[in-house]
Amino acid sequence: xxxxxxxxxxxxxxxxxxxxxxxxxxxxxxxxxxxxxxxxxxxxxxxxxxxxxxxxxxxxxxxxxxxxxxxxxxxxxxxxxxxxxxxxxxxxxxxxxxxxxxxxxxxxxxxxxxxxxxxxxxxxxxxxxxxxxxxxxxxxxxxxxxxxxxxxxxxxxxxxxxxxxxxxxxxxxxxxxxxxxxxxxxxxxxxxxxxxxxxxxxxxxxxxxxxxxxxxxxxxxxxxxxxxxxxxxxxxxxxxxxxxxxxxxxxxxxxxxxxxxxxxxxxxxxxxxxxxxxxxxxxxxxxxxxxxxxxxxxxxxxxxxxxxxxxxxxxxxxxxxxxxxxxxxxxxxxxxxxxxxxxxxxxxxxxxxxxxxxxxxxxxxxxxxxxxxx
Ligand code: AVI
Numbered sequence: 001x002x003x004x005x006x007x008x009x010x011x012x013x014x015x016x017x018x019x020x021x022x023x024x025x026x027x028x029x030x031x032x033x034x035x036x037x038x039x040x041x042x043x044x045x046x047x048x049x050x051x052x053x054x055x056x057x058x059x060x061x062x063x064x065x066x067x068x069x070x071x072x073x074x075x076x077x078x079x080x081x082x083x084x085x086x087x088x089x090x091x092x093x094x095x096x097x098x099x100x101x102x103x104x105x106x107x108x109x110x111x112x113x114x115x116x117x118x119x120x121x122x123x124x125x126x127x128x129x130x131x132x133x134x135x136x137x138x139x140x141x142x143x144x145x146x147x148x149x150x151x152x153x154x155x156x157x158x159x160x161x162x163x164x165x166x167x168x169x170x171x172x173x174x175x176x177x178x179x180x181x182x183x184x185x186x187x188x189x190x191x192x193x194x195x196x197x198x199x200x201x202x203x204x205x206x207x208x209x210x211x212x213x214x215x216x217x218x219x220x221x222x223x224x225x226x227x228x229x230x231x232x233x234x235x236x237x238x239x240x241x242x243x244x245x246x247x248x249x250x251x252x253x254x255x256x257x258x259x260x261x262x263x264x265x266x267x268x269x270x271x272x273x274x275x276x277x278x279x280x281x282x283x284x285x286x287x288x289x290x291x292x293x294x295x296x297x298x299x300x301x302x303x304x305x306x307x308x309x310x311x312x313x314x315x316x317x318x319x320x321x322x323x324x325x326x327x328x329x330x331x332x333x334x335x336x337x338x339x340x341x342x343x344x345x346x347x348x349x350x351x352x353x354x355x356x357x358x359x360x361x362x363x364x365x366x367x368x369x370x371x372x373x374x
Contacts, residue, residue: 057274057312063325064317070326071266073212078269082155084262086129091254095247096208099360100238101132107353107362108139114351114364115234119146121198123188125181125205125225127151130162132206137170148173148198150191152184181221185228201233208240208360211295211331215341218331222345226367235347235365239333243359245289248332252287252296260285263298263327275311282306286324295331299324338363346371 056075063071077085089097120140124133130151140147149172153159159176166174175191177184185203192199203225210218225235252259263285270276287298302319309316333341335352338361342349347365354361 073328
């Protein structure tokens, strides 16, 4: 049973969520009235799909030109790629997911205590299925904290599934935001300030996804988050740490070949979405730790000299035997780097939580009041 205060809060959240839905409904109704039935909505969807294809085509055209071929890592995550990534997380060699989950299981009471407000807004960037976040949300519930959870992800389908399961299993309020990170966090903030509920925020960026950014991009990303933070807000980020290179190499070359399929799926995506003619068997997955740059590099290597035609671009791309397409970096951090990156972004490292073997770190940041924008 909800007490009266909780009921009032719940009412306000529902009002905000319903207002958003109503606003959308009103827009759609007006459009329909003006231009006749759902065709407009459907056309809009097709336009968005075409726009995405244009961006993808542009990036492929630039990325496969010349000698040092590369593609942005975000294209690894179409629906097949996202499912394969879920399987990667379950592979015995891929330690980050289970290590981070074990840290959350051990330290979530401490993290919850650090947030001494009774009511908290939890914003998660790239929430996926929110499996690990559930550990934290369960802890908040056990400590009788009131929570509104804002998962932000680009996949509508996953958000819907997560929202339904968290609402029914934990009985918490979920406002799912389908968007990319910076738009999503701004939208969540707008809802929080509009409803004036749960102003204290916990922002989550788990899974060591920060490692997929170039260091300069990571710093810019933290600055973007910092700008949305107020006094008392807290940011929790998962960092994968430096370790024995054999362990790192194994994590990205699992014996079941799931990471290889995840990487090669990018060629299948080009075939499907841009009418490419890649023979996937003529490429191989490679991943290795680059000690100097302290990152795992993932590539697709051409097994022979070949010319590949991509119909959408009406272009051939030449590959020499042994030539690679660089598809992803995964940077590994140490405590100094974590402190440095925070300092340069106007954040202070307030606390850190690690597993006993120091494989992974959950770093907790607050904003630095004295930070001057450069
Ligand atoms: C999502 N990201 C943190 C993963 C990583 O470890 O860099 C992506 C991944 N690529 C291959 N395996 C996992």
